[in-house]
Amino acid sequence: xxxxxxxxxxxxxxxxxxxxxxxxxxxxxxxxxxxxxxxxxxxxxxxxxxxxxxxxxxxxxxxxxxxxxxxxxxxxxxxxxxxxxxxxxxxxxxxxxxxxxxxxxxxxxxxxxxxxxxxxxxxxxxxxxxxxxxxxxxxxxxxxxxxxxxxxxxxxxxxxxxxxxxxxxxxxxxxxxxxxxxxxxxxxxxxxxxxx
Amino acid sequence: xxxxxxxxxxxxxxxxxxxxxxxxxxxxxxxxxxxxxxxxxxxxxxxxxxxxxxxxxxxxxxxxxxxxxxxxxxxxxxxxxxxxxxxxxxxxxxxxxxxx
Numbered sequence: 001x002x003x004x005x006x007x008x009x010x011x012x013x014x015x016x017x018x019x020x021x022x023x024x025x026x027x028x029x030x031x032x033x034x035x036x037x038x039x040x041x042x043x044x045x046x047x048x049x050x051x052x053x054x055x056x057x058x059x060x061x062x063x064x065x066x067x068x069x070x071x072x073x074x075x076x077x078x079x080x081x082x083x084x085x086x087x088x089x090x091x092x093x094x095x096x097x098x099x100x101x102x103x104x105x106x107x108x109x110x111x112x113x114x115x116x117x118x119x120x121x122x123x124x125x126x127x128x129x130x131x132x133x134x135x136x137x138x139x140x141x142x143x144x145x146x147x148x149x150x151x152x153x154x155x156x157x158x159x160x161x162x163x164x165x166x167x168x169x170x171x172x173x174x175x176x177x178x179x180x181x182x183x184x185x186x187x188x189x190x191x192x193x194x195x196x
Numbered sequence: 197x198x199x200x201x202x203x204x205x206x207x208x209x210x211x212x213x214x215x216x217x218x219x220x221x222x223x224x225x226x227x228x229x230x231x232x233x234x235x236x237x238x239x240x241x242x243x244x245x246x247x248x249x250x251x252x253x254x255x256x257x258x259x260x261x262x263x264x265x266x267x268x269x270x271x272x273x274x275x276x277x278x279x280x281x282x283x284x285x286x287x288x289x290x291x292x293x294x295x296x
Binding site: 022023025036039040043046048049051053054055056058060063068 | 204207209217220230233234238241252255256264279
């Protein structure tokens with residue numbers, strides 16, 4: 001293209017006579033079909049040459065700037081290659097699941113990681129039902145000899161922050177349980193007595 | 197004045213050269229010729245890049261004939277037909293500027 005780019009303004013600026021001369025030259029040429037074919041081929045060849053030259057300039061520019069090596073990129077390290085061995089994942093780590101166990105800080109038991117959160121909830125006595133179970137367990141652990149007050153203090157320190165509400169729940173729960181059990185027993189006894 | 201010179205000047209004057217050139221470059225991009233030649237250049241550079249005396253001119257002489265043969269026949273045919281139709285049109289139009 002650089003060879004053909006220069007004459008363009010010159011042609012445009014040429015006087016009408018030279019324009020006419022060029023047109024005449026061309027018209028003479030078109031009279032001969034053989035020459036016209038040749039001209040068409042030559043024009044095609046020159047255009048193709050331009051296209052190739054464009055690519056050369058592009059590649060040359062990239063090379064001189066250093067982008068060509070950047071486009072090639074750095075060879076991948078073998079450590080980061082994708083592992084294609086059965087029973088291993090792409091990082092080369094075994095796909096077999098290994099169970100992860102956690103020790104419960106409250107009762108020192110091994111609990112599967114997936115079950116840890118529900119266990120902790122029950123063990124530490126959060127939530128409504130769990131608090132009852134936990135408090136019952138604590139009560140049995142402490143033994144019947146300990147008074148309700150001292151056992152509460154101990155449980156509070158152990159669980160790390162059972163609140164007052166829990167305390168109320170704990171004590172009233174025990175009483176309620178007793179009363180309900182009594183009433184149930186009484187009722188059943190009564191019913192039994194009635195039915196039988 | 198050679199045949200080529202006459203044609204070159206005339207097509208440049210009428211603005212057809214730019215049109216054909218645009219058509220050719222878009223066709224060559226479409227058919228992936230551009231990428232092929234680019235890859236060719238790069239592979240040759242990788243082979244001979246170590247030689248410091250390897251010049252752009254050497255690369256041009258090595259790649260150009262191969263690049264020519266890489267052009268699909270369909271594109272070449274289309275281009276030649278297009279050039280011929282433009283020539284024919286110009287033949288018909290030629291009378292107008294002379295009269296004006």
